[in-house]
Amino acid sequence: MPVHRVGLVAHQGRDAAREAAGVVHAWCAAHEVPCTEIDVWSADQHRRSAREEARAAGDPDLVVTLGGDGTFLRGARIAVKTGATVLGVDLGKVGFLTEVPAADIATALDAVHAGHAPVEERMTLTVRASRLPEVPAELESSFCYGRGPALPPPQTRPESTAGDGWGLPLDVNALNDVVVEKLARDHQVGVGVYISGRLLAAYSADGLVVATPTGSTAYSFAAGGPVLSPHMDAVVFTPIAAHMTFNRTVVAAPDEPVALRILPHSGRAAVSIDGQLRGVLDPGDWIGVYRAPQRVRLVRLQPTDFYGRLRERFRLTDAPATATDGESAPFFRPDSCVPPDLAGLRLPPPTAAR
Numbered sequence: 312m313p314v315h316r317v318g319l320v321a322h323q324g325r326d327a328a329r330e331a332a333g334v335v336h337a338w339c340a341a342h343e344v345p346c347t348e349i350d351v352w353s354a355d356q357h358r359r360s361a362r363e364e365a366r367a368a369g370d371p372d373l374v375v376t377l378g379g380d381g382t383f384l385r386g387a388r389i390a391v392k393t394g395a396t397v398l399g400v401d402l403g404k405v406g407f408l409t410e411v412p413a414a415d416i417a418t419a420l421d422a423v424h425a426g427h428a429p430v431e432e433r434m435t436l437t438v439r440a441s442r443l444p445e446v447p448a449e450l451e452s453s454f455c456y457g458r459g460p461a462l463p464p465p466q467t468r469p470e471s472t473a474g475d476g477w478g479l480p481l482d483v484n485a486l487n488d489v490v491v492e493k494l495a496r497d498h499q500v501g502v503g504v505y506i507s508g509r510l511l512a513a514y515s516a517d518g519l520v521v522a523t524p525t526g527s528t529a530y531s532f533a534a535g536g537p538v539l540s541p542h543m544d545a546v547v548f549t550p551i552a553a554h555m556t557f558n559r560t561v562v563a564a565p566d567e568p569v570a571l572r573i574l575p576h577s578g579r580a581a582v583s584i585d586g587q588l589r590g591v592l593d594p595g596d597w598i599g600v601y602r603a604p605q606r607v608r609l610v611r612l613q614p615t616d617f618y619g620r621l622r623e624r625f626r627l628t629d630a631p632a633t634a635t636d637g638e639s640a641p642f643f644r645p646d647s648c649v650p651p652d653l654a655g656l657r658l659p660p661p662t663a664a665r
């Protein structure tokens with residue numbers, strides 16, 4: 312499918328990202344594809360909801376992000392609302408989500424335009440809440456310091472229904488995670504955690520993360536959670552600094568919702584979605600987090616080498632004891648044809664073994 316319109320989300324604080332924006336504009340001009348820059352940052356402009364942002368940019372079918380993982384998450388928030396694909400150009404520090412090196416932008420755009428680039432779909436989470444979340448003005452400046460102006464409070468999803476105690480369906484999608492965290496340094500949150508409607512435990516903790524498999528390598532990982540393949544669907548629940556013996560992650564099935572109910576005498580809690588503060592919960596409030604029907608569509612130049620990326624970006628080191636045991640080749644697959652019983656499995660291409 313040829314590209315009809317590009318939306319460009321660039322990290323404006325980075326020279327390399329501004330230069331790369333020039334390359335994208337030049338490619339678009341040469342191919343007569345309209346390109347709109349989407350300002351997700353400047354303080355003098357009112358921040359829009361993802362739907363409004365997409366509409367104002369003319370509903371692009373391709374969103375190109377120029378920056379790191381944070382910039383990619385900002386672009387994905389917009390793209391997921393219209394089903395646009397996202398091309399993440401790696402101009403950041405970690406680059407777990409970004410795929411394409413800056414030198415390959417034009418090649419990548421050519422591949423997408425010609426319909427040759429594979430598209431990979433990633434699960435997202437959405438939220439129902441006992442009430443519409445708000446961020447008190449006095450908290451906004453301290454929480455959003457160094458992150459640009461806050462996003463507007465989430466609204467209800469246009470197509471969904473509310474009521475009968477099931478809460479308000481919020482118009483949000485998380486590619487990484489929904490995080491509930493303490494607001495005051497010295498007051499933990501007390502939260503009843505329900506999986507599939509059943510009480511797992513009441514937690515006293517610094518915070519609680521509900522992550523997608525994509526988000527399993529972000530905050531959930533830093534809090535001690537496991538790495539999940541981004542090719543799978545699952546709902547990952549990880550507590551942060553839980554003051555109790557059971558502090559392990561629970562990996563729930565994709566159709567098992569996780570509800571977090573703030574206990575009556577808990578401290579207040581901040582709710583962040585993909586790292587952006589979206590609301591504050593008071594005791595008695597609750598949110599339910601569950602798999603969304605919308606998926607983020609990522610452009611790949613080749614099929615993702617997730618484990619190679621894990622090794623490279625997290626700088627995994629081999630056990631020192633193996634130094635004298637011999638070398639491990641980077642790939643493990645014979646060069647010959649795949650036998651029928653292994654045919655459906657994800658394996659590196661035969662050329663990788665050479």
Ligand SMILES: NC(=O)c1ccc[n+]([C@@H]2O[C@H](COP(=O)([O-])OP(=O)(O)OC[C@H]3O[C@@H](n4cnc5c(N)ncnc54)[C@H](O)[C@@H]3O)[C@@H](O)[C@H]2O)c1
Pocket residue numbers: 379380381382384404405406407408487488525526527528529530531533584585586587
């Ligand atoms: N202690 C922590 O590790 C911590 C604390 C707060 C938020 N976060 C994460 O930051 C995310 C938002 O990212 P940001 O760049 O706007 O904030 P940020 O600048 O605070 O980045 C946090 C770090 O997480 C990395 N990251 C983001 N998504 C990732 C993923 N899926 N896999 C591996 N690493 C990933 C980023 O590259 C960055 O190094 C949130 O979704 C949350 O998961 C992590």
Ligand SMILES: Nc1ncnc2c1ncn2[C@@H]1O[C@H](COP(=O)(O)OP(=O)(O)OP(=O)(O)O)[C@@H](O)[C@H]1O
Pocket residue numbers: 321322323324325351352378379380381382383402403404405406457458
């Ligand atoms: N669009 C932007 N315009 C200007 N400054 C930005 C923009 N996005 C982020 N910044 C600045 O860069 C810092 C890093 O932001 P963020 O972590 O979201 O970037 P990133 O795209 O994830 O890149 P990195 O991988 O380097 O973190 C922020 O604290 C902020 O000061």
